[in-house]
Amino acid sequence: MDRSQFDAVIFDMDGVLIDSEPLWKIAMEEAFQSVGCNITRKDFQKTVGLRIDEVVRFWYKERGWEGLTPEQLEDVIMQKMVALIQANGEPLPGVLETIDYLRQNGFKIGLGTSSYRVLIDAVLETLQLTTSFDFTHSAEDEIMGKPHPAVYLTVAARLNVAPQKCLVIEDSFNGVVAGLAAQMKVVCIPEKTHHPDERLAIATKNYPNMLEFLKDFSS
Structure with missing residues (x-):
């Protein structure tokens, strides 16, 4: 080149x-599971490269959940990601x-x-x-x-x-x-x-x- x-x-x-992709998968799996939304690592391939708010909105539209708003779930994912990045x-x-x-x-x-x-x-x-x-x-x-x-x-x-x-x-x-x-x-x-x-x-x-x-x- x-x-x-x-x-x-x-x-x-x-x-x-x-x-960071493995860290994203861990953070998102844990966060989505906390609201009863089971999304596999294969599922996450559909949203690779999107912003986290777009990822959360995509799955909220596809699956839906109760307990946390999409914005609150974004915050949970962010907190988990920062901790994972700092540790790993x-x-x-x-x-x-x-x-x-x-x-x-x-x-x-x-x-x-x-x-x-x-x-x-x-x-x-x-x-x-x-x-x-x-x-x-x-x-x-x-x-x-x-x-x-x-x-x-x-x-x-x-x-x-x-x-x-x-x-x-x-x-x-x-x-x-x-x-x-x-x-x-x-x-x-x-x-x-x-x-x-x-x-x-x-x-x-x-x-x-x-x-x-x-x-x-x-x-």
């Missing part, structure tokens, strides 16, 4: 910086090396995620990356979450880089669609539970892991 065509690299967070969060292989390379070579670095700000802060603090990004942004602050391109377009604007000069690193279909819709090139490093997903072939390029991406990008 020709790195000279890019001025900025924008990372997704969940499944890209941190293997580790960077995925190649993440720290890739960010170091990008900083040393003058690329602007952004973060565009469906996760809420409280989770962004928890992840960056746990991974010791609080000063590594030029701008971080949550789709919580957008009217539309992924696959709408708004979150990535906002990051590009705040980095003062044209979308066409941005490279997005994603792991999910909704995220890939969002990056492409923003007129950006998109590298997909599929989170293992998304594999195989033939839809991910729409990405500009796919890699098995971040280290393989860095090897290609830096060569």
